[in-house]
Every structure is written in structure tokens, then in C-alpha cells.
Amino acid sequence: MANLPHKMPGKALFVYSMCLLSLIPIIKAAPTFRSIDCNSTVPTDQALCSGVTTDVCRDCLDYAKRDAVVRCPGSKPFSIVYDECTVRNSTVSAPTIEGVDPTFSWINCPNITLTTTGTYAPNSTYEKNLASLLSVLSSNSNASNGFYNHTVGTSTPDGVYGLFLCRGDLTVSACRDCVTYASTDVVQQCPRAKQVMIWYDECILRYSNDSIFAVQETREWVILVNPQNVTDETRYSEVLGEVMNNIAARALSGDSRKKFATGEANFTSTQLVYGLAQCMPDLSNFDCDSCLRNSISKFLYRYRGCRVYFPNCFVRGELYPFYNLGVGGAPPPSPSPVLPPPPPSTNSTRWPGKTFFCKAWIWDIILKF
DSSP states (O other): OTTSOSSOOHHHHHHHHHHHHHTGGGGSOOOOEEEEETTOOOSSOEEEEESSOHHHHHHHHHHHHHHHHHHSOSSOOEEEEESSEEEEEOSOOOOOOTTTOOOEEEEEOOOTTSOSTTBOOTTOHHHHHHHHHHHHHHHTTTOTTSEEEEEEOOSTTTOEEEEEEEOTTOOHHHHHHHHHHHHHHHHHHSTTBSSEEEEESSEEEEEESSOOSSOOOOSOOEEEEEEEEOSOHHHHHHHHHHHHHHHHHHHHTOOSSOEEEEEEEESSSSOEEEEEEEEOTTSOHHHHHHHHHHHHHTOOTTEEEEEEEOSSEEEEEESSOOSOTTOOBSOOOSOOOOOOOOOOOOOOOOOOOOGGGHHHHHHHHHHHO
């Protein structure tokens, strides 16, 4: 400050003040660390956030990459968990073997040690109703549209509502394999909970003691990303953003049997981007559109792959084909204005690193001013 002239022009003083104010986010707290495994056995790289804003998710993932290098020095597979995000990194990659087990993505399982109203007792009426529900879902897993819902019991608090949804491009047999597996896996991963939702790459299974049919839910969501950054975020967000808007509109042209669409576009001369959008078919077109738009708004375009899961819909974008290319879902609708893709993030704030991160971190801030 001593080197500044005593009387700066008003416009220059304003710009200088704004520059100083822009540094304030540097002091915000780091994500809340929970645990780390420096010898993780996860087969593939994965990062995820649950119920946080996209800015918090992005900043947590950036911090985790640096923090893991310190906590697990060397090229080691690791799994690091914070309240705000989880990052799993592996040095190996295992392909999915169709017909064996579905590929697990995430489970929304409440902490049963912190609640009693959200749990059921062994041998209770609810447990018996749940077992009956899961049996019915598994028995109907050959539904041609890959969706089925059912209720067992009508009295509160022992009634159980459940459903499954398979990815729209799957064959009937692949859908059946996923639902059958999920019907057993879900109670093993989350025992005694009355409300659970489990996601696999191939299907979703959910049950609750409250009705969950034909109701859009926006309070909870999960973001999963491939933690590797794209080489050209601006181009990637433009191309994939247009794909996402297109397939969201196409998914709406489905009916009560299936609301699903996929699409591809050229990212480079040799590289395509792939997108998928799907709603629970019992949603109205209005609620499906709202859910998909909400999902797209939380998409993180800086990463090579991203998925956003809401209870009633989900979107996914990748740089590799992750669905059957011959199954594109609903046909293209009549031409309509395409919403502009979300702008690439210009947020230069970061979680504060430890001392050994300061130089690189501050240099990153300077470059972006």
C-alpha cells in the first residue's frame, strides 16, 4: 500500500479494490476429512459428491487430488473420503463382465446409528413386507420397458413402496441380471434402513416407507466424475452441452413406458462425446424436463466423464461409448430452440492447500486473473 500514489483515479481505485476483494475466498475452509485408504482395491478411478453444490463439489475434488498425494505418497491406489466428496483412484482398470455382476456406482444409505424412525427391527412386519417387495421386483425384472413399481402393505408405518429402472439401452436379460442382483445386494449393503436407493451402471433399485411413485424429488442428488480433466474444457462444454440439451428434449418424447435418449457428437476429428438422459417413466413430461434440466445444470464439464443422479432421473456424459450405440431411445422431436450450453467455469478459487501447495496454488490464481 505504501507504494501506491496518494490519490488514485476513482476507476483505478475501484479495480484495485476489486482485486483485493477477489482474494477473500482464499481463506475459506478446506473440506472435512473423514478417512483415507492408501491401499485401495477399487478397480477404476471414480470421484463423487452427494447433495452439495457444483462449486463445492469441484473445489473438494481439486483439493482431494493434492491432499491424497501428501497422505499417500508415491503412485499408490487410494480412496479418500470427505464430508463433501469421495475420490477413489486406482492404477488398474477392470472391464465390466456382462452377465456376472452389475457395476456398482453409489448407494444412498442413511446412518442407522443416528436414527430410529428410519430403521426396522429384525423379524418385524416391515422386514417381511420388504422381503416380499424385493421378491416381486426380482420376479418382474423381465419387464419389456425396464421399469416396474410395486407396493406391499398399506398401513403406516409398515407399508413398503419399491421400484426399479434399467438403463434404456439394456436387453431384457441384462436388466433382469441387474435387478436380481440388486434385490439381494441392497439389503446387504444397507441393512435395517427403511429408505434406500442403490445405483449401478445398469439399473437403479429403490424402496421406501413413503410413496415414491410419480413424484419429482430435488432435495438429494449425487455427482460422480472421472477425476481426469479434459484437454479443452471450452470445446467439451460446448459440444457435450449441446448433446445434453438435445437428448433431454428427445427423452421427453417418450411415453409412460420409457423416457430415454442417447446422443453423440464430434469433440475432435478423432474423438466423439457420448451422452445419455433418462427419467422414471411414471414422471409427467413437465417433471421429467425439470429433473433433466436440473441435472444438466449440475454437470461438471471439466472432467472427462460425469454423471448426475437424482431419485427420478439421471444424465451422463463420457468420452467413450458406455451404452449400446444401436439403441438411441426416443426419436428426435420437431426442431426447437436449443438451450445454450453452460459456460465453462471461470471460478479461480481453491481450497487452501498446506504450505507445500502454496506456490503452485497461488501461481494458478495469478494465471487466471
